[in-house]
Amino acid sequence: MEEQLIKNGIRYDGRKFDELRPIEAKVGILKNADGSAMFRLGNTVAIAGVFGPRKVFPKHEEEVDKAVLRARYVMAPFATSDRGRPGPSRRSTEISMVTRKALIPIIFLDEFPKTAIDLHIEVLEADASTRIAGINAASLALADAGVPMRDLVCACSAGKVQGHVVLDIAGKEDTEGELDLPVAYYPKKKQITLLQMDGIAKNEEVKAIIKLALKGCEKVYEAQKNALKSRYGIEEEHKSEKVIE
Amino acid sequence: MIEIDAELIKNILRKNRRIDNRAFDTYRDVSIEKGIITSAEGSARVKLGDTEVVAGIKMDIGEPYPDSPDEGVIIVGAELVPLASPEFEAGPPREEAIEIARVVDRAIRESKVIDLKKLCITPNEKVWMLFVDIDILNDDGNLFDASGIAAMAALLNTRMPELDENQKPVRDKKGTEPLPIDGIAISTTFAKIDNTIITDPNLAEMKSLDARLTVGTLKKGDETLLCSMQKGGNVGFSMEEIEKIIDMAIEKGEELREMLK
Numbered sequence: 258m259e260e261q262l263i264k265n266g267i268r269y270d271g272r273k274f275d276e277l278r279p280i281e282a283k284v285g286i287l288k289n290a291d292g293s294a295m296f297r298l299g300n301t302v303a304i305a306g307v308f309g310p311r312k313v314f315p316k317h318e319e320e321v322d323k324a325v326l327r328a329r330y331v332m333a334p335f336a337t338s339d340r341g342r343p344g345p346s347r348r349s350t351e352i353s354m355v356t357r358k359a360l361i362p363i364i365f366l367d368e369f370p371k372t373a374i375d376l377h378i379e380v381l382e383a384d385a386s387t388r389i390a391g392i393n394a395a396s397l398a399l400a401d402a403g404v405p406m407r408d409l410v411c412a413c414s415a416g417k418v419q420g421h422v423v424l425d426i427a428g429k430e431d432t433e434g435e436l437d438l439p440v441a442y443y444p445k446k447k448q449i450t451l452l453q454m455d456g457i458a459k460n461e462e463v464k465a466i467i468k469l470a471l472k473g474c475e476k477v478y479e480a481q482k483n484a485l486k487s488r489y490g491i492e493e494e495h496k497s498e499k500v501i502e
Numbered sequence: 503m504i505e506i507d508a509e510l511i512k513n514i515l516r517k518n519r520r521i522d523n524r525a526f527d528t529y530r531d532v533s534i535e536k537g538i539i540t541s542a543e544g545s546a547r548v549k550l551g552d553t554e555v556v557a558g559i560k561m562d563i564g565e566p567y568p569d570s571p572d573e574g575v576i577i578v579g580a581e582l583v584p585l586a587s588p589e590f591e592a593g594p595p596r597e598e599a600i601e602i603a604r605v606v607d608r609a610i611r612e613s614k615v616i617d618l619k620k621l622c623i624t625p626n627e628k629v630w631m632l633f634v635d636i637d638i639l640n641d642d643g644n645l646f647d648a649s650g651i652a653a654m655a656a657l658l659n660t661r662m663p664e665l666d667e668n669q670k671p672v673r674d675k676k677g678t679e680p681l682p683i684d685g686i687a688i689s690t691t692f693a694k695i696d697n698t699i700i701t702d703p704n705l706a707e708m709k710s711l712d713a714r715l716t717v718g719t720l721k722k723g724d725e726t727l728l729c730s731m732q733k734g735g736n737v738g739f740s741m742e743e744i745e746k747i748i749d750m751a752i753e754k755g756e757e758l759r760e761m762l763k
Contacts, residue, residue: 339568347595347600347603347604350597350600351597351600351601351604353597354597354601355732355733358733358734358735358736361736362736362737362738432569438731443738446738447740447741448737448738448739448740449733449738449739449740449741449744450733450737450738451733452715452731452732452733452739452744453731453732453733454728454729454730454731454732455608455612455730456612456729456730457612457613457614457720457727457728457729458727458728459725459727459728460726460727460728460748460749460752463728463731463748464744464745464748467741467744468741471741
Protein backbone atom coordinates (compact mmCIF):
# COMPACT_ATOMS: atom_id res chain seq x y z
CA MET A 258 0.00 0.00 0.00
CA GLU A 259 1.47 3.33 -0.98
CA GLU A 260 1.85 6.08 1.56
CA GLN A 261 -0.96 8.60 1.72
CA LEU A 262 0.58 11.96 0.88
CA ILE A 263 -2.62 13.97 1.30
CA LYS A 264 -5.03 13.75 4.23
CA ASN A 265 -8.09 15.98 4.75
CA GLY A 266 -6.86 18.55 2.25
CA ILE A 267 -3.41 18.84 3.87
CA ARG A 268 -0.17 17.66 2.25
CA TYR A 269 2.35 15.42 4.00
CA ASP A 270 4.54 18.39 4.93
CA GLY A 271 1.57 20.33 6.36
CA ARG A 272 0.94 22.64 3.39
CA LYS A 273 -2.34 23.47 1.70
CA PHE A 274 -2.74 22.62 -2.01
CA ASP A 275 -1.88 26.15 -3.17
CA GLU A 276 0.83 26.90 -0.63
CA LEU A 277 4.51 27.39 -1.40
CA ARG A 278 7.24 26.13 0.91
CA PRO A 279 8.92 28.88 2.98
CA ILE A 280 10.97 31.11 0.69
CA GLU A 281 14.27 32.74 1.55
CA ALA A 282 16.00 34.95 -1.00
CA LYS A 283 19.29 36.78 -0.51
CA VAL A 284 21.20 38.94 -2.95
CA GLY A 285 24.95 39.63 -2.98
CA ILE A 286 26.10 36.61 -1.02
CA LEU A 287 29.50 35.98 -2.64
CA LYS A 288 32.51 38.27 -2.89
CA ASN A 289 34.17 37.34 -6.16
CA ALA A 290 31.21 36.95 -8.50
CA ASP A 291 29.98 40.15 -10.21
CA GLY A 292 26.53 39.25 -8.98
CA SER A 293 25.24 36.49 -6.73
CA ALA A 294 22.13 35.27 -4.95
CA MET A 295 20.69 32.41 -2.92
CA PHE A 296 17.15 31.12 -3.27
CA ARG A 297 15.61 28.63 -0.86
CA LEU A 298 12.30 26.79 -1.15
CA GLY A 299 12.00 24.70 2.01
CA ASN A 300 14.89 22.26 1.84
CA THR A 301 15.77 23.04 -1.77
CA VAL A 302 18.63 25.55 -1.90
CA ALA A 303 20.38 26.97 -4.95
CA ILE A 304 23.02 29.65 -5.26
CA ALA A 305 23.84 31.49 -8.45
CA GLY A 306 26.81 33.59 -9.47
CA VAL A 307 27.28 35.77 -12.54
CA PHE A 308 30.46 36.95 -14.26
CA GLY A 309 30.34 39.45 -17.08
CA PRO A 310 29.65 40.81 -19.55
CA ARG A 311 33.27 39.83 -20.17
CA LYS A 312 35.54 38.58 -22.97
CA VAL A 313 34.52 35.31 -24.56
CA PHE A 314 36.77 32.28 -24.19
CA PRO A 315 36.89 30.16 -26.33
CA LYS A 316 36.65 32.91 -28.90
CA HIS A 317 34.63 30.92 -31.45
CA GLU A 318 31.62 31.14 -29.11
CA GLU A 319 31.62 34.92 -29.54
CA GLU A 320 28.69 36.58 -31.36
CA VAL A 321 29.33 39.79 -33.27
CA ASP A 322 25.93 41.38 -32.66
CA LYS A 323 25.10 40.34 -29.10
CA ALA A 324 26.31 38.92 -25.83
CA VAL A 325 26.16 35.16 -25.33
CA LEU A 326 24.51 33.89 -22.17
CA ARG A 327 26.14 30.72 -20.89
CA ALA A 328 24.38 28.91 -18.07
CA ARG A 329 25.66 25.97 -16.08
CA TYR A 330 23.44 24.13 -13.61
CA VAL A 331 25.21 21.67 -11.36
CA MET A 332 24.06 19.70 -8.36
CA ALA A 333 26.55 19.28 -5.52
CA PRO A 334 27.37 15.60 -4.76
CA PHE A 335 26.06 16.03 -1.20
CA ALA A 336 22.75 17.61 -2.27
CA THR A 337 20.83 14.33 -2.40
CA SER A 338 20.46 11.44 0.08
CA ASP A 339 22.56 9.16 -2.17
CA ARG A 340 25.77 10.89 -3.16
CA GLY A 341 25.62 12.20 -6.71
CA ARG A 342 28.45 11.96 -9.19
CA PRO A 343 30.14 15.36 -9.44
CA GLY A 344 30.19 17.26 -12.71
CA PRO A 345 27.75 17.53 -15.59
CA SER A 346 25.30 14.78 -16.58
CA ARG A 347 22.74 14.50 -19.37
CA ARG A 348 20.14 15.75 -16.90
CA SER A 349 22.20 18.78 -15.85
CA THR A 350 23.06 19.60 -19.48
CA GLU A 351 19.37 19.73 -20.33
CA ILE A 352 18.52 21.82 -17.27
CA SER A 353 21.37 24.24 -18.06
CA MET A 354 19.90 24.66 -21.53
CA VAL A 355 16.29 25.27 -20.46
CA THR A 356 17.52 27.64 -17.72
CA ARG A 357 19.42 29.69 -20.30
CA LYS A 358 16.38 29.86 -22.56
CA ALA A 359 14.15 30.83 -19.64
CA LEU A 360 16.36 33.86 -18.94
CA ILE A 361 17.34 35.05 -22.45
CA PRO A 362 14.07 36.97 -23.06
CA ILE A 363 14.70 39.40 -20.17
CA ILE A 364 18.34 40.29 -20.82
CA PHE A 365 19.43 43.11 -23.15
CA LEU A 366 21.97 40.90 -24.91
CA ASP A 367 22.14 43.26 -27.90
CA GLU A 368 23.81 45.89 -25.72
CA PHE A 369 27.00 43.89 -25.25
CA PRO A 370 28.22 42.40 -28.55
CA LYS A 371 31.26 40.10 -28.44
CA THR A 372 30.94 39.42 -24.72
CA ALA A 373 29.81 36.53 -22.55
CA ILE A 374 27.58 36.58 -19.51
CA ASP A 375 28.46 33.48 -17.52
CA LEU A 376 25.91 32.17 -15.09
CA HIS A 377 26.76 29.39 -12.63
CA ILE A 378 24.08 27.67 -10.59
CA GLU A 379 25.00 25.32 -7.79
CA VAL A 380 22.28 23.31 -6.08
CA LEU A 381 23.42 22.81 -2.49
CA GLU A 382 20.36 20.95 -1.22
CA ALA A 383 17.86 19.11 -3.40
CA ASP A 384 14.35 18.41 -2.19
CA ALA A 385 12.64 18.61 -5.62
CA SER A 386 12.06 21.68 -7.86
CA THR A 387 15.81 22.40 -8.03
CA ARG A 388 15.69 24.02 -11.48
CA ILE A 389 13.04 26.36 -10.06
CA ALA A 390 15.30 27.48 -7.19
CA GLY A 391 18.19 27.77 -9.65
CA ILE A 392 16.32 30.06 -12.05
CA ASN A 393 15.02 32.24 -9.22
CA ALA A 394 18.54 32.63 -7.81
CA ALA A 395 19.95 33.24 -11.31
CA SER A 396 17.52 36.01 -12.07
CA LEU A 397 18.51 37.79 -8.83
CA ALA A 398 22.23 37.24 -9.44
CA LEU A 399 21.93 38.82 -12.91
CA ALA A 400 20.21 41.84 -11.38
CA ASP A 401 22.88 42.01 -8.67
CA ALA A 402 25.60 41.98 -11.36
CA GLY A 403 23.98 45.05 -12.90
CA VAL A 404 23.18 43.28 -16.17
CA PRO A 405 20.52 45.42 -17.91
CA MET A 406 17.24 43.54 -17.71
CA ARG A 407 13.65 44.06 -18.84
CA ASP A 408 12.23 42.29 -15.79
CA LEU A 409 13.00 39.46 -13.39
CA VAL A 410 12.15 35.91 -14.37
CA CYS A 411 10.34 34.01 -11.63
CA ALA A 412 9.79 30.27 -11.57
CA CYS A 413 7.57 27.81 -9.75
CA SER A 414 6.39 24.22 -10.14
CA ALA A 415 2.97 22.68 -9.76
CA GLY A 416 1.76 19.15 -10.26
CA LYS A 417 -0.58 16.37 -9.39
CA VAL A 418 -0.25 14.27 -6.28
CA GLN A 419 -2.66 11.40 -5.59
CA GLY A 420 -5.34 13.04 -7.70
CA HIS A 421 -4.93 16.60 -6.35
CA VAL A 422 -3.51 19.63 -8.14
CA VAL A 423 -0.82 21.13 -5.89
CA LEU A 424 1.67 24.00 -5.95
CA ASP A 425 5.46 23.70 -5.49
CA ILE A 426 6.23 19.99 -5.69
CA ALA A 427 8.50 18.90 -2.84
CA GLY A 428 10.28 15.74 -1.69
CA LYS A 429 8.10 12.64 -1.85
CA GLU A 430 5.58 14.44 -4.05
CA ASP A 431 8.21 14.40 -6.79
CA THR A 432 9.10 10.70 -6.51
CA GLU A 433 5.61 9.40 -5.73
CA GLY A 434 3.29 11.96 -7.30
CA GLU A 435 1.75 11.61 -10.76
CA LEU A 436 3.00 14.77 -12.39
CA ASP A 437 5.57 17.56 -12.07
CA LEU A 438 5.36 20.71 -14.17
CA PRO A 439 7.99 23.47 -13.81
CA VAL A 440 7.25 26.92 -15.24
CA ALA A 441 9.30 30.11 -15.59
CA TYR A 442 7.50 33.40 -16.13
CA TYR A 443 8.33 36.87 -17.46
CA PRO A 444 5.63 38.86 -15.62
CA LYS A 445 5.70 42.20 -17.47
CA LYS A 446 5.07 40.47 -20.81
CA LYS A 447 2.94 37.69 -19.30
CA GLN A 448 5.11 35.15 -21.10
CA ILE A 449 6.00 31.61 -20.11
CA THR A 450 9.70 31.17 -20.80
CA LEU A 451 10.14 27.64 -19.46
CA LEU A 452 7.61 24.83 -19.53
CA GLN A 453 8.28 21.16 -18.98
CA MET A 454 6.08 18.33 -17.86
CA ASP A 455 6.67 14.80 -16.59
CA GLY A 456 3.62 12.68 -15.87
CA ILE A 457 0.08 11.86 -16.93
CA ALA A 458 -2.98 14.12 -16.70
CA LYS A 459 -6.04 15.14 -18.66
CA ASN A 460 -6.10 18.18 -20.93
CA GLU A 461 -8.07 20.41 -18.54
CA GLU A 462 -6.02 19.28 -15.54
CA VAL A 463 -2.78 20.22 -17.28
CA LYS A 464 -4.13 23.70 -18.04
CA ALA A 465 -5.21 24.12 -14.40
CA ILE A 466 -1.76 23.00 -13.20
CA ILE A 467 -0.01 25.58 -15.43
CA LYS A 468 -2.32 28.32 -14.12
CA LEU A 469 -1.61 27.32 -10.52
CA ALA A 470 2.15 27.38 -11.21
CA LEU A 471 1.76 30.91 -12.60
CA LYS A 472 0.10 32.00 -9.34
CA GLY A 473 3.12 30.60 -7.52
CA CYS A 474 5.39 32.56 -9.86
CA GLU A 475 3.67 35.80 -8.82
CA LYS A 476 4.47 35.07 -5.16
CA VAL A 477 8.07 34.25 -6.00
CA TYR A 478 8.29 37.53 -7.95
CA GLU A 479 7.31 39.50 -4.82
CA ALA A 480 9.94 37.63 -2.76
CA GLN A 481 12.58 38.39 -5.40
CA LYS A 482 11.72 42.11 -5.47
CA ASN A 483 11.87 42.25 -1.67
CA ALA A 484 15.28 40.58 -1.67
CA LEU A 485 16.61 43.19 -4.11
CA LYS A 486 15.05 46.04 -2.11
CA SER A 487 16.60 44.86 1.12
CA ARG A 488 20.01 44.53 -0.55
CA TYR A 489 19.94 47.93 -2.22
CA GLY A 490 17.77 49.96 0.16
CA ILE A 491 15.47 51.31 -2.54
CA GLU A 492 13.74 53.88 -0.30
CA GLU A 493 16.99 55.60 0.58
CA GLU A 494 18.09 55.71 -3.03
CA HIS A 495 14.94 57.64 -3.94
CA LYS A 496 15.79 60.25 -1.31
CA SER A 497 19.31 60.75 -2.62
CA GLU A 498 17.97 61.18 -6.17
CA LYS A 499 15.81 64.02 -4.95
CA VAL A 500 18.84 65.71 -3.44
CA ILE A 501 20.62 65.59 -6.81
CA GLU A 502 17.63 67.25 -8.49
CA MET B 503 26.42 26.09 -44.34
CA ILE B 504 22.69 26.37 -44.77
CA GLU B 505 21.68 30.01 -44.72
CA ILE B 506 18.05 30.57 -43.85
CA ASP B 507 16.51 33.98 -44.19
CA ALA B 508 14.17 34.22 -41.22
CA GLU B 509 12.59 37.35 -42.72
CA LEU B 510 11.57 35.37 -45.80
CA ILE B 511 9.92 32.69 -43.65
CA LYS B 512 8.08 35.39 -41.68
CA ASN B 513 6.92 37.21 -44.79
CA ILE B 514 5.45 34.02 -46.21
CA LEU B 515 3.64 33.29 -42.92
CA ARG B 516 2.20 36.81 -42.91
CA LYS B 517 0.55 35.88 -46.21
CA ASN B 518 -0.99 32.88 -44.43
CA ARG B 519 1.23 30.42 -46.24
CA ARG B 520 4.21 28.23 -45.47
CA ILE B 521 7.43 27.89 -47.43
CA ASP B 522 6.47 24.34 -48.47
CA ASN B 523 2.80 25.28 -49.06
CA ARG B 524 1.44 23.26 -46.14
CA ALA B 525 -1.49 24.43 -44.02
CA PHE B 526 -0.44 25.68 -40.56
CA ASP B 527 -1.76 22.55 -38.85
CA THR B 528 -0.51 19.88 -41.28
CA TYR B 529 2.26 17.34 -40.90
CA ARG B 530 4.56 16.47 -43.77
CA ASP B 531 4.20 12.99 -45.27
CA VAL B 532 5.13 10.36 -42.72
CA SER B 533 6.52 6.98 -43.70
CA ILE B 534 7.27 4.22 -41.20
CA GLU B 535 9.16 1.02 -42.05
CA LYS B 536 9.56 -1.50 -39.27
CA GLY B 537 12.13 -4.28 -38.85
CA ILE B 538 14.77 -2.86 -41.19
CA ILE B 539 17.82 -3.82 -39.07
CA THR B 540 18.30 -7.57 -38.71
CA SER B 541 20.93 -7.29 -35.97
CA ALA B 542 18.60 -5.32 -33.69
CA GLU B 543 15.80 -6.72 -31.50
CA GLY B 544 13.51 -4.10 -33.00
CA SER B 545 13.93 -1.24 -35.45
CA ALA B 546 12.20 1.36 -37.58
CA ARG B 547 13.04 3.95 -40.19
CA VAL B 548 10.87 7.04 -40.15
CA LYS B 549 10.71 9.77 -42.76
CA LEU B 550 8.96 13.00 -41.96
CA GLY B 551 9.23 14.85 -45.24
CA ASP B 552 12.98 14.90 -45.85
CA THR B 553 13.84 14.30 -42.21
CA GLU B 554 15.01 10.72 -41.81
CA VAL B 555 15.83 8.82 -38.64
CA VAL B 556 16.48 5.19 -37.72
CA ALA B 557 15.77 3.76 -34.28
CA GLY B 558 17.19 0.44 -33.12
CA ILE B 559 16.43 -1.49 -29.96
CA LYS B 560 18.96 -3.73 -28.25
CA MET B 561 18.24 -5.71 -25.11
CA ASP B 562 20.61 -7.08 -22.54
CA ILE B 563 20.61 -8.29 -18.95
CA GLY B 564 21.75 -5.90 -16.24
CA GLU B 565 21.20 -4.74 -12.69
CA PRO B 566 18.18 -2.63 -11.74
CA TYR B 567 18.50 0.85 -10.25
CA PRO B 568 18.47 0.75 -6.43
CA ASP B 569 15.31 2.89 -6.25
CA SER B 570 13.36 0.58 -8.60
CA PRO B 571 14.68 -2.93 -7.79
CA ASP B 572 11.82 -4.73 -9.56
CA GLU B 573 11.79 -2.77 -12.82
CA GLY B 574 13.61 -3.05 -16.12
CA VAL B 575 15.74 -0.15 -17.31
CA ILE B 576 15.20 2.03 -20.41
CA ILE B 577 18.07 4.05 -21.80
CA VAL B 578 17.47 6.38 -24.74
CA GLY B 579 20.28 7.86 -26.80
CA ALA B 580 20.25 10.07 -29.88
CA GLU B 581 23.10 10.66 -32.26
CA LEU B 582 23.20 13.56 -34.70
CA VAL B 583 25.24 11.68 -37.27
CA PRO B 584 27.54 14.12 -39.14
CA LEU B 585 26.21 12.98 -42.51
CA ALA B 586 22.76 14.32 -41.57
CA SER B 587 23.70 17.98 -41.84
CA PRO B 588 26.77 20.10 -42.65
CA GLU B 589 26.26 21.62 -39.21
CA PHE B 590 26.63 18.39 -37.22
CA GLU B 591 30.07 17.48 -35.93
CA ALA B 592 31.48 14.19 -34.73
CA GLY B 593 32.11 13.78 -31.04
CA PRO B 594 30.22 13.27 -27.81
CA PRO B 595 26.54 14.26 -27.83
CA ARG B 596 25.90 17.94 -27.34
CA GLU B 597 22.96 19.82 -25.93
CA GLU B 598 20.73 19.32 -28.98
CA ALA B 599 21.19 15.52 -29.13
CA ILE B 600 20.79 15.23 -25.37
CA GLU B 601 17.54 17.19 -25.51
CA ILE B 602 16.13 14.95 -28.27
CA ALA B 603 17.01 11.80 -26.32
CA ARG B 604 15.52 13.16 -23.11
CA VAL B 605 12.30 14.34 -24.77
CA VAL B 606 11.82 10.93 -26.43
CA ASP B 607 12.67 9.18 -23.15
CA ARG B 608 10.21 11.32 -21.20
CA ALA B 609 7.23 10.56 -23.46
CA ILE B 610 7.88 6.80 -23.32
CA ARG B 611 8.71 6.66 -19.63
CA GLU B 612 6.05 9.02 -18.27
CA SER B 613 3.27 7.54 -20.41
CA LYS B 614 4.06 4.16 -18.77
CA VAL B 615 3.24 2.40 -22.07
CA ILE B 616 5.99 -0.12 -21.29
CA ASP B 617 5.35 -2.21 -18.20
CA LEU B 618 8.83 -2.08 -16.68
CA LYS B 619 7.84 -4.47 -13.88
CA LYS B 620 7.41 -7.19 -16.52
CA LEU B 621 11.01 -6.61 -17.58
CA CYS B 622 12.26 -7.74 -14.16
CA ILE B 623 13.84 -11.22 -14.09
CA THR B 624 15.08 -11.45 -10.47
CA PRO B 625 14.28 -8.46 -8.19
CA ASN B 626 17.38 -6.56 -6.99
CA GLU B 627 19.59 -8.64 -9.28
CA LYS B 628 18.62 -9.15 -12.89
CA VAL B 629 16.43 -7.08 -15.15
CA TRP B 630 16.14 -6.42 -18.86
CA MET B 631 17.96 -3.33 -20.06
CA LEU B 632 16.18 -1.77 -23.00
CA PHE B 633 18.47 0.39 -25.12
CA VAL B 634 16.70 2.72 -27.56
CA ASP B 635 19.23 4.30 -29.91
CA ILE B 636 18.22 6.88 -32.46
CA ASP B 637 20.40 7.76 -35.43
CA ILE B 638 19.48 10.99 -37.18
CA LEU B 639 20.38 10.44 -40.85
CA ASN B 640 18.96 13.55 -42.50
CA ASP B 641 17.91 16.74 -40.73
CA ASP B 642 15.09 18.66 -42.34
CA GLY B 643 13.65 19.84 -39.03
CA ASN B 644 11.44 18.49 -36.25
CA LEU B 645 13.82 15.76 -35.16
CA PHE B 646 11.77 15.46 -31.97
CA ASP B 647 8.68 13.98 -33.60
CA ALA B 648 10.55 11.86 -36.15
CA SER B 649 12.68 10.39 -33.34
CA GLY B 650 9.67 9.82 -31.09
CA ILE B 651 7.73 8.00 -33.82
CA ALA B 652 10.79 5.92 -34.76
CA ALA B 653 11.44 4.93 -31.12
CA MET B 654 7.80 3.94 -30.57
CA ALA B 655 7.64 2.01 -33.87
CA ALA B 656 10.88 0.18 -33.05
CA LEU B 657 9.60 -0.74 -29.59
CA LEU B 658 6.41 -2.13 -31.11
CA ASN B 659 8.57 -4.09 -33.56
CA THR B 660 10.82 -5.55 -30.83
CA ARG B 661 10.96 -9.28 -30.07
CA MET B 662 12.64 -10.09 -26.78
CA PRO B 663 15.61 -12.47 -26.99
CA GLU B 664 15.22 -15.86 -25.31
CA LEU B 665 17.34 -16.67 -22.27
CA ASP B 666 19.66 -19.68 -22.18
CA GLU B 667 20.14 -21.96 -19.13
CA ASN B 668 22.60 -19.41 -17.62
CA GLN B 669 20.01 -16.67 -18.07
CA LYS B 670 22.04 -15.00 -20.79
CA PRO B 671 20.29 -13.71 -23.92
CA VAL B 672 20.50 -16.08 -26.89
CA ARG B 673 22.10 -14.03 -29.67
CA ASP B 674 21.97 -16.31 -32.70
CA LYS B 675 18.21 -16.85 -32.66
CA LYS B 676 15.40 -14.33 -33.00
CA GLY B 677 12.98 -14.10 -30.08
CA THR B 678 9.23 -14.32 -30.53
CA GLU B 679 7.86 -12.52 -27.48
CA PRO B 680 6.93 -8.84 -27.96
CA LEU B 681 7.65 -6.21 -25.29
CA PRO B 682 4.98 -5.63 -22.63
CA ILE B 683 3.51 -2.53 -24.30
CA ASP B 684 0.07 -1.10 -23.65
CA GLY B 685 -0.74 2.04 -25.60
CA ILE B 686 1.19 4.37 -27.91
CA ALA B 687 2.93 7.55 -26.75
CA ILE B 688 3.35 10.22 -29.40
CA SER B 689 5.20 13.55 -29.36
CA THR B 690 3.92 16.44 -31.43
CA THR B 691 5.93 19.62 -31.94
CA PHE B 692 4.70 23.14 -32.67
CA ALA B 693 6.60 26.32 -33.44
CA LYS B 694 5.73 29.97 -32.91
CA ILE B 695 7.10 32.32 -35.54
CA ASP B 696 6.12 35.95 -35.02
CA ASN B 697 2.71 35.18 -33.56
CA THR B 698 1.75 32.29 -35.79
CA ILE B 699 1.60 28.74 -34.46
CA ILE B 700 2.57 26.02 -36.94
CA THR B 701 2.68 22.23 -36.74
CA ASP B 702 5.72 20.10 -37.58
CA PRO B 703 8.28 22.84 -38.38
CA ASN B 704 10.70 21.99 -41.18
CA LEU B 705 14.36 22.98 -40.99
CA ALA B 706 13.87 26.50 -42.37
CA GLU B 707 11.06 27.07 -39.89
CA MET B 708 13.07 25.54 -37.01
CA LYS B 709 15.83 28.03 -37.73
CA SER B 710 13.41 30.95 -37.76
CA LEU B 711 11.26 30.04 -34.79
CA ASP B 712 10.81 32.17 -31.70
CA ALA B 713 9.47 29.42 -29.46
CA ARG B 714 8.79 25.71 -29.66
CA LEU B 715 6.62 23.33 -27.68
CA THR B 716 6.68 19.52 -27.82
CA VAL B 717 3.69 17.81 -26.23
CA GLY B 718 3.50 14.05 -25.56
CA THR B 719 0.09 12.37 -25.62
CA LEU B 720 -1.21 8.90 -25.00
CA LYS B 721 -4.52 7.18 -25.47
CA LYS B 722 -6.17 5.35 -22.58
CA GLY B 723 -9.49 3.83 -23.56
CA ASP B 724 -11.41 6.58 -25.32
CA GLU B 725 -9.57 9.37 -23.62
CA THR B 726 -6.41 11.10 -24.76
CA LEU B 727 -4.07 12.09 -21.92
CA LEU B 728 -0.99 14.28 -21.84
CA CYS B 729 2.24 12.73 -20.62
CA SER B 730 5.10 15.17 -21.29
CA MET B 731 5.97 18.69 -22.41
CA GLN B 732 9.13 20.52 -23.35
CA LYS B 733 9.43 24.16 -24.37
CA GLY B 734 12.29 25.40 -26.51
CA GLY B 735 13.32 28.60 -28.26
CA ASN B 736 14.41 32.00 -26.98
CA VAL B 737 10.98 33.64 -26.68
CA GLY B 738 8.08 32.89 -24.32
CA PHE B 739 4.53 31.69 -24.94
CA SER B 740 1.35 33.26 -23.60
CA MET B 741 -1.02 31.04 -21.62
CA GLU B 742 -3.53 31.25 -24.52
CA GLU B 743 -0.94 30.01 -27.00
CA ILE B 744 -0.07 27.07 -24.77
CA GLU B 745 -3.74 26.14 -24.36
CA LYS B 746 -4.20 26.23 -28.12
CA ILE B 747 -1.12 24.04 -28.68
CA ILE B 748 -2.27 21.47 -26.11
CA ASP B 749 -5.61 21.14 -27.93
CA MET B 750 -3.84 20.80 -31.29
CA ALA B 751 -1.41 18.23 -29.85
CA ILE B 752 -4.29 15.99 -28.83
CA GLU B 753 -5.75 16.16 -32.32
CA LYS B 754 -2.46 15.68 -34.19
CA GLY B 755 -1.28 12.95 -31.81
CA GLU B 756 -4.37 11.00 -32.77
CA GLU B 757 -3.50 11.22 -36.49
CA LEU B 758 0.05 9.99 -35.90
CA ARG B 759 -1.09 7.22 -33.57
CA GLU B 760 -3.30 5.81 -36.31
CA MET B 761 -0.22 5.39 -38.51
CA LEU B 762 1.57 3.34 -35.86
CA LYS B 763 -1.26 0.87 -35.34
